Structures are given as C-alpha cells and as structure tokens.
Amino acid sequence: MKRRIGILTSGGDCPGLNATIRGVAKACYEKFGDDVEIIGIHDGYFGLINGLCKEMNQSDFSGILTTGGTIFGTKRTPFKMMQVIEDDKVDKVKAMKATYKKQKLDCLLTLGGNGTHKTANLLSSEGLNVIGLPKTIDNDIWGTSVTFGFHTAVDTATDVIDRLHSTANSHGRILVAEIMGNKAGWLTLYSGIAGGADMIVIPEIPYDIEKLAAACERRDSKGFSIMAVAEGAFDKEEAKMKKKERAKLRAEQGITTATARIAKQIEQMTGRETRVCIPGHMLRGGSPSAYDRVLATKFGVHAAELVAKEKYGYAVAMIKEVVSENKLEDVAGKTKFVPEDDQMVKYAKALGVSFGDK
Numbered sequence: 283m284k285r286r287i288g289i290l291t292s293g294g295d296c297p298g299l300n301a302t303i304r305g306v307a308k309a310c311y312e313k314f315g316d317d318v319e320i321i322g323i324h325d326g327y328f329g330l331i332n333g334l335c336k337e338m339n340q341s342d343f344s345g346i347l348t349t350g351g352t353i354f355g356t357k358r359t360p361f362k363m364m365q366v367i368e369d370d371k372v373d374k375v376k377a378m379k380a381t382y383k384k385q386k387l388d389c390l391l392t393l394g395g396n397g398t399h400k401t402a403n404l405l406s407s408e409g410l411n412v413i414g415l416p417k418t419i420d421n422d423i424w425g426t427s428v429t430f431g432f433h434t435a436v437d438t439a440t441d442v443i444d445r446l447h448s449t450a451n452s453h454g455r456i457l458v459a460e461i462m463g464n465k466a467g468w469l470t471l472y473s474g475i476a477g478g479a480d481m482i483v484i485p486e487i488p489y490d491i492e493k494l495a496a497a498c499e500r501r502d503s504k505g506f507s508i509m510a511v512a513e514g515a516f517d518k519e520e521a522k523m524k525k526k527e528r529a530k531l532r533a534e535q536g537i538t539t540a541t542a543r544i545a546k547q548i549e550q551m552t553g554r555e556t557r558v559c560i561p562g563h564m565l566r567g568g569s570p571s572a573y574d575r576v577l578a579t580k581f582g583v584h585a586a587e588l589v590a591k592e593k594y595g596y597a598v599a600m601i602k603e604v605v606s607e608n609k610l611e612d613v614a615g616k617t618k619f620v621p622e623d624d625q626m627v628k629y630a631k632a633l634g635v636s637f638g639d640k
C-alpha cells in the first residue's frame with residue numbers, strides 16, 4: 283500500500299525549513315522505498331484550503347539542505363489575517379478536509395510555529411492524521427526546548443550586535459538593536475549575551491527607563507553602550523495595561539515598538555547620542571547554520587518515524603535534549619516565555635548586564 287504524505291510550511295519562514303523537509307523526505311524514501319508518495323502543499327494552510335498540491339519527486343528534495351526560505355512557500359495561518367467569523371472558520375476547515383480527502387492523504391505534516399500548531403490540532407481533532415514540526419526564530423513553542431531556525435537567527439542577530447560595537451565605540455554613542463521574537467524574549471536574550479550587549483530588554487522583564495539610563499551612566503567612562511531590545515518589550519507601566527490600552531498609549535506617543543521610545547528617552551536622560559538599528563527580516567533570511575541543519579535533520583527523521591508508527595496527533599519536540607514528541611492538544615494555544623528564574627538571565631545578570639528592572 284502506497285502512503286501519501288502531505289507536507290506544508292505555514293507562518294513566517296525561517297532558515298531550516300528546507301532542511302527539515304529534506305530530512306522527512308529522505309527518511310521516508312529510505313523507509314518506504316517506492317511505497318511512498320510525497321505531496322507538497324503550497325502556501326501553507328491557504329494551499330490546503332485551495333487545493334494547491336503537487337506530487338513531488340525524490341530529486342525535488344536534493345540540494346535544499348543549505349537553502350533559506352521554503353520550497354513550498356508559506357502564508358500566515360488562515361484564521362489570522364481576517365476577523366474570525368465562525369462560519370468562515372467552518373468553511374475553511376471543511377475545505378482543508380476536502381483537499382486532504384481528494385489527495386487521498388494518509389497524513390499531513392505541518393511545519394510551523396504557534397499558529398500552525400493550533401490549526402494542526404484543530405485538524406487533528408477533526409479526524410485528520412497530523413504531525414507538527416516546531417519552526418520559528420522566536421523559540422516560543424511550548425514543550426520543546428528548541429525550535430529550528432532559532433539558532434541561525436541568534437547567529438545573525440549576534441553578528442548585528444557585534445558590528446554595532448565598533449561604531450558605537452568610535453562615536454561614543456548608545457546603539458539600540460531591535461530584535462524580533464514576537465512576544466517572547468528568547469532571541470534577544472541569547473543574541474544579547476552572545477553579542478556582549480550591556481543591556482538586554484525583553485517582554486518577560488518589563489523595564490524601568492530610569493534603570494536603563496542609570497546603567498548607561500554607569501558605563502559612561504567607556505563612552506558607549508549596546509542595548510539589545512526585543513520588539514515585544516514594554517515598560518513597567520505598560521505591563522499593567524491591557525493590549526488595547528497599550529496600543530492606544532503608543533499611538534498617542536507616535537511609536538509602535540518600545541525601541542524608538544527607549545532610544546529617545548535615553549538620549550534625553552543621558553545626553554549621549556543614541557541610534558536605533560533594526561535588522562528585521564534579515565533575522566529570518568539566509569542559509570541555516572550547521573546547528574539548525576543538524577536539528578532540522580533530527581526532527582525530520584523523527585517525524586518520518588512517527589509516520590511509520592502511524593503515531594498521529596503529535597508535535598515533534600526536543601525534551602531534555604532528546605528528540606521526542608508532545609500531544610498537539612497540549613501544545614496548541616500556548617506560548618513558551620522566558621521564565622522568571624531562567625538560567626541565562628541569571629548568568630547575564632551575574633556579568634552585570636542590566637535588564638532595566640533593578
């Protein structure tokens with residue numbers, strides 16, 4: 283009996299998607315030989331809704347280990363772009379189930395982040411055989427210590443921070459790097475430490491601008507400071523507000539992220555020239571690092587093993603340094619934040635790095 287395996291990538295892309303797809307495909311061809319057919323679904327769940335499917339050849343998976351992006355294309359989850367009208371959701375689920383049936387799929391592998399896992403769980407609860415694989419530069423998927431794409435982004439962000447040192451030093455300036463990561467601070471924390479940032483500001487530790495300014499002043503003899511600020515950061519006052527109130531306040535202040543406000547306030551408070559650097563989507567681009575290629579390969583092979591065991595309704599994960607899996611229903615709808623007692627935060631504080639809290 284031929285197994286038909288559908289694969290899609292959904293949500294924001296990241297380095298390592300193609301390496302994971304390759305890992306799944308190669309392991310499946312090794313395991314099942316001619317008894318497997320891989321169906322590439324284009325543009326994520328949008329493609330599943332609209333039937334954008336293509337039967338792949340073994341050769342399609344060659345030469346993609348090192349490439350960035352995704353050979354299947356991606357879109358944000360189908361329920362994010364628009365107001366969720368219940369009927370609309372029902373119709374979309376119906377359409378996805380119809381494509382799954384029409385393509386005679388035995389299972390569907392979804393490579394993505396939190397939104398992707400939520401939809402994967404929804405489809406699983408509707409009776410489809412689904413396996414999720416954890417992708418994101420944000421490293422914020424619950425139940426896995428690491429996601430593929432994260433370490434490449436850490437390397438890129440670290441390179442950005444490294445490059446800010448010499449120019450900040452030459453001019454005696456404060457340089458503020460805004461790092462992606464959505465609502466979580468993992469990417470800023472790791473690249474901030476790796477890049478030797480003097481201040482690290484993350485959403486999990488709301489900042490006090492006075493404390494950040496004081497930390498800059500303490501370094502004044504050095505003449506420059508490097509601050510790594512997560513795009514999702516907010517100050518202690520904003521931390522008490524609801525999302526809508528915060529958005530309203532920021533609109534009044536004419537800012538969207540905390541970074542611009544921090545830079546402006548720090549310049550006023552310290553009298554030092556302050557500049558902002560936003561690497562943005564550069565953090566999602568390029569070839570996966572060696573670490574991510576290895577991780578992607580492990581996750582891909584593990585997913586193929588789950589297919590062989592017909593173990594569906596699971597999300598591949600790294601648990602205590604062993605590749606394993608969690609139930610999709612346990613992962614869906616959750617976010618993994620930097621915990622208050624995180625070791626990396628402690629190590630950074632031990633070095634004198636300011637998080638703007640004390």
Ligand code: F6P
Pocket residue numbers: 294395418419420462463464513566
């Ligand atoms: O989830 C990955 C991520 O790059 C986040 O860090 C960032 O907030 C978001 O996606 C940006 O999304 P988009 O590519 O849709 O602008």
